Amino acid sequence: MPPNGSTALLLLLPPLLLLLLLRSFANAGSLDADVAALSDFRLVADPSGAALATWNVSANPAPCAGAWRGVTCAGGRVTRLVLEGLGLSGAAALPALARLDGLRVLSLKGNGFSGEIPDLSPLAGLKLLFLAGNELSGAIPPSLGALYRLYRLDLSSNKLSGAVPPELSRLDRLLTLRLDSNRLSGGVDAIALPRLQELNVSNNLMSGRIPAAMASFPAAAFGGNVGLCSAPLPPCKDEAPQPNASAAVNASAAGDCPPASAMVASSPSGKPAGAEAASGVKGKMSRAAVVAIVAGDFAVVGLVAGLLFCYFWPRLSGRRSARRLQQGEKIVYSSSPYGAAGVVAAAAGGSTFERGKMVFLEDLSCSDGRTRRFELEELLRASAEMLGKGGCGTAYKAVLDDGTVVTVKRLRDAATPAAASKKDFEHHMAVLGRLRHPNIVPLNAYYYARDEKLLVYEYMPNGSLFSVLHGNRGPGRTPLEWAARLRIAAGAARGLAYIHHSGRRGSGTPKLAHGNIKSTNILLDRFGVARLADCGLAQLGSSPAAAAARSAGYRAPEAPPPPRPWASHRGDVYAFGVVLLELLTGRFPGSELPNGGVVVELPRWVQSVVREEWTSEVFDLELMKDKGIEEEMVAMLQLALSCTAAAPEQRPKVGYVVKMVDEVRACGETASPSHESMDESSGVSDSPAVSEGGALSQ
Incomplete structure (x- = not known):
């Protein structure tokens, strides 16, 4: 029996759906689509072409080569877009960015974008979203609740209105939320998020009771909203404070006593009791008079004592305060672990x-x-x-x-x-x-x-890279896997890039170098994110011989002898290269070799082994269990050796180091997409002090 029209349609429907699905996959996820989206964005946001002049497809056809301003790629896709304070504008510019479905970081702070925030739900991998300091208006779109991977969201200093959508409560990974300086109304119940560490909804039109879960935030986070109440702000009208216990007792006692008029009791003769007593005293002093005289004497003595106290106490307290301050200083130098004994004895x-x-x-x-x-x-x-x-x-x-x-x-x-x-x-x-x-x-x-x-x-609770990489090697140790080593390297590189670019031309801030990069100065916070410690302290003074010897393996060949303070950008890159070699080899300057020798200079030892049989000797044996990472390790080894080149001018700049580490990580993530890291939140600083998103904008 031949199929009728409806039956034929049902038979054709699955192939058609499959064809449409394949076509959508073919059109999505390509670098060409990213370039088209960026080009559409530029036409609206920068019609003059002055701010985004490098976005020229004919002159710079490859946006991932580093020539396009503010664009960073990983795995052949645009993953970061940082365009801060460039004077960009336009109400129809932002929707084009919703087509960058590989985007993880989007920062457009300090521009002039207007209109409503578009639907950004296609950016499912977005982890940082900064739109502060623009002219955005309308309501906060509920579609932001679909960005479940967001760690930081900053919509402050715009013209947003309406209530905070309850869909934001789905952002259970959110650490930072800034909605201050807008025109938002309604309550704050929707933003009582479990992992929130930084919150600011000040200077809005919000009202209602602050949930108890948000009472731990400072009052400044809610200030400028006349309708908000409850802790940490003043209590709501229906939260009248409980009366003082002692006052309640006194009021109760006063209620049991007769009124003052009844205190004048009548005697059997009809005269008041006091009058009768007074008339019966005759020539003798009454008991009440004696009590009054004694009470008066005590009052006079108390008054004199108070005057003497007020006169002498400032002098006594001043001496005691000075004594207490001196004692406090002595504690600093002696009993406190922070000082050395006997330094201020002469004080x-x-x-x-x-x-x-x-x-x-x-x-x-x-x-x-x-x-x-x-x-x-x-x-x-x-x-x-x-x-x-x-x-x-x-x-x-x-x-x-x-x-x-x-x-x-x-x-x-x-x-x-x-x-x-x-x-x-x-x-x-x-x-x-x-x-x-x-x-x-x-x-x-x-x-x-x-x-x-x-x-x-x-305080950084997870110790240093040195401790997790070299500590307790042997039975029962949990090795530091390759993906974690890459995350640490990427985070430390970003921190170093930020330091090197913190002093900008015209800012009045001198160029700064770290001066003491080594694995003991790369600490891990409670999320395992790498953070550089002791930044800029090398310029303060000389270090003792023992400490200088420990740092000697990280000092560049052009550095002066260790006791002399010294820091430079090229020297920091050299020291970071030594850290990369530590991550690859599992060895550190001064570590012992199986043959009884000692690794004095890690770069020289690696080069000597590479010339002979590097595949079996250079890399850390703990990494041999990870499969499919050989190409990544070789790429990192080449980067580390270029960073530790003997000639300073042959070493790459830290911006290039950040880019190369990110590319190696992207290769690993492409092979193992399940790897996720909190370190993605460190790509762009959300601090107002950082212009152009820190190092990534360079």
């Missing part, structure tokens, strides 16, 4: 006593989001555990009274020993305090006195 004379002060460069945020500052005395009371000694000083883990954990580094006396260097020291600390990047350990505060200098950093 007891008073005239030479110098009181230092704790200077906060930026608010120290606790894990629960509260703003945390403290004084020296609280730091001295903290329990301290030594973490290690380095060329610049000794580091301690300090636990404050409320459980806040910080890292305190006590600088060695060799660093800025003279009082005349105080101004230079403070200026240098201000420069280091402005280094805010996800791959740098932030300097939050410092303490300066003539003979004591303390630096306060954010």
Whole structure:
């Protein structure tokens, strides 16, 4: 029986659907489609072509070659687009970017884009979205809730209105949410997210009760919303504080007593009791009069004592305060683990006593989001555990009274020993305090006195790269897998690139180098993200011979002898190359070889082995269990050897190093797409101090 029309249609439907599906896959996921989307975006956002002049298909046909401004690729796709403060505009420009389905980082801060935020749900892999400082209007689209991989979202300083959509509650990975300086209304219930660490909804038109789960954030995160109430803001009208317990007791007691008029009781004769008593005293003094006289005497004595107290107490308290300050200084130098004993014994004379002060460069945020500052005395009371000694000083883990954990580094006396260097020291600390990047350990505060200098950093709980890579090798050890080593290398490279580009022309900030790159100065935060420590401390002063010897294996050949402070961009690249060789070989400068020798210079040892039989001897045996990574290891080995070239001019710049490490990672992710990392959130800094997205925009 021949099929009728409907039957024939049903038979043709599956092939048609399959054809459409194949065509959609053919059109999606190509670099050509990315180029077309970027070109459409440029036509609207930059019609004059001044800001995005490098986006020229005829002159620069390959956007992934690094010539296109703000464009970064991985695996043959555009994965990062960072265009900040370029004067771009246009209401119809943003929808074109929704076609970049391989995008992971999108930052358009500080431009003039207007109109509504388009549907960005096709960007399923997006992890960082920064649209702050534009002219965007309308409501926050609920489609943002589909970007379930987002770690950081910044829509501040726009003209957004309406309520926060409940769909944002799906973003359970979100760490940062900034919606401040808009015209948003409604409540904040939709943004009570479990992993949120940074929140700002200030300066809006929001109202309602703040959920208890968000009470730990500082009041400044909700300020400027006259309708919001409850902790950390003042209580709502239906949250009247409970009356004081003692006042309630007094009120109850007063209710049981008769009124004051009833206190004048009548005697049997009809006269008031007091009058009858007074008339019966005759020539004798009544008992009430005696009590009144005694009470008056006590009052006079108390008044005199109070006057004497007010006169003498300021003088006594001043002496005690000075004594307490001197004692506090002595604790710093003696009983505290942060100091050396007996340095200020001469301070007891008073005239030479110098009181230092704790200077906060930026608010120290606790894990629960509260703003945390403290004084020296609280730091001295903290329990301290030594973490290690380095060329610049000794580091301690300090636990404050409320459980806040910080890292305190006590600088060695060799660093800025003279009082005349105080101004230079403070200026240098201000420069280091402005280094805010996800791959740098932030300097939050410092303490300066003539003979004591303390630096306060954010605590990194997972130790250093040196400890996880070289520690406890043997039975029962968990090896550091290849993917983790690549993530650490990429994060450290981004942090170093940010340092090198922190001093820009015309900004008044001097060019800065790290000066002490080594595996013990690459720390891991609670998410396992690599962060550079001791940034810029090498310029402060010389290090002892033992510490200098430990750092000698990372110093470039052109560096002066170890005791002399020295730092340069090329020297940092050389030291980073040594770290890459550590990750590849599992060895470090000074480690012992199976034949009894010692690796003095890791680059020279690697080159000598490569010339003979590198495939079996160079790479770490712990990496041999990972299959299919040989090409990636060879590519990283070539990069490490180029970084450790003997001639400084032959070494690549750190921007190229970041690009090459990312390309090697992209190859690994293409082979194993299941690998995900929090390190993707460190590609672009969300700090306002970072222009053009840190290192990735270079």
